[in-house]
Amino acid sequence: MNITKLSQLDLNKKYSYADYLLWKIKERVELFKGMIAEMSPAPSTTHQRILLILTRIFDAYFINHSCSLFFAPVDVRLLNKKQSTKDKDIYNVVQPDLIVVCDEDKIDERGCLGAPDLVVEILSPGNSNKEMNIKYELYEEAGVKEYWMIHPTERQLLIYVLENGIFIGKKPIIESENAISYLFPKLKFPLKKLFVGVK
Numbered sequence: 001m002n003i004t005k006l007s008q009l010d011l012n013k014k015y016s017y018a019d020y021l022l023w024k025i026k027e028r029v030e031l032f033k034g035m036i037a038e039m040s041p042a043p044s045t046t047h048q049r050i051l052l053i054l055t056r057i058f059d060a061y062f063i064n065h066s067c068s069l070f071f072a073p074v075d076v077r078l079l080n081k082k083q084s085t086k087d088k089d090i091y092n093v094v095q096p097d098l099i100v101v102c103d104e105d106k107i108d109e110r111g112c113l114g115a116p117d118l119v120v121e122i123l124s125p126g127n128s129n130k131e132m133n134i135k136y137e138l139y140e141e142a143g144v145k146e147y148w149m150i151h152p153t154e155r156q157l158l159i160y161v162l163e164n165g166i167f168i169g170k171k172p173i174i175e176s177e178n179a180i181s182y183l184f185p186k187l188k189f190p191l192k193k194l195f196v197g198v199k
Helices: 017-022 045-062 128-142 191-195
Strands: 029-032 035-038 068-071 075-078 092-094 098-101 111-113 118-122 146-151 156-163 166-169 178-180 188-190
Touching: 017 029, 029 128, 045 068, 045 098, 045 118, 045 191, 075 128, 092 128, 128 146, 128 156, 128 166, 178 191, 188 191
Parallel strands: 075 111, 118 146
Antiparallel strands: 029 035, 029 092, 068 098, 075 092, 098 118, 146 156, 156 166, 178 188
8 A cells, every 4th residue: 555644544553664664654753562653843953953963972983983873864673572683573663863783783774673782862842751751661672772861951861771671770961071871981072062052
């Protein structure tokens, strides 16, 4: 079936990545356990400023690193604990703001298949609940090793590290402190850098 509008889809139905690939809709969507989640039409300028600065910082660190860096939009197909990469029925497709992937076998032309090592999401009034609840659970279940949530309004960074299959929240990092990755300890920078030009 040729789907060109989101309104043509049954939002109460469960879909797979195979379905997702057939859609030719303009709206950006993600799949959370097979259910469609519509994304904002376009990120705010605050979001874009932070993402650009963060990408520059990460790129400078990872440019000579064995891990790969990708920024939105990039499809990440998350697997649950019972799935393998050969499973055709993938029901979680997300588009994080930034990902770091150290296993090159997870990268293909369509994006990332499996859990990235590090995921970054920039919160906004329209997506905070989604990033802090639904995606948090999906990333934890999929085995993301480190999850960053950047809160522009509060000028804070929240970091969660996977320990024995469960995310453990670390001390919140405020604007006057340094952001440091637990997975990549040499990835360190003043958090205030992210908020240059942000009102």
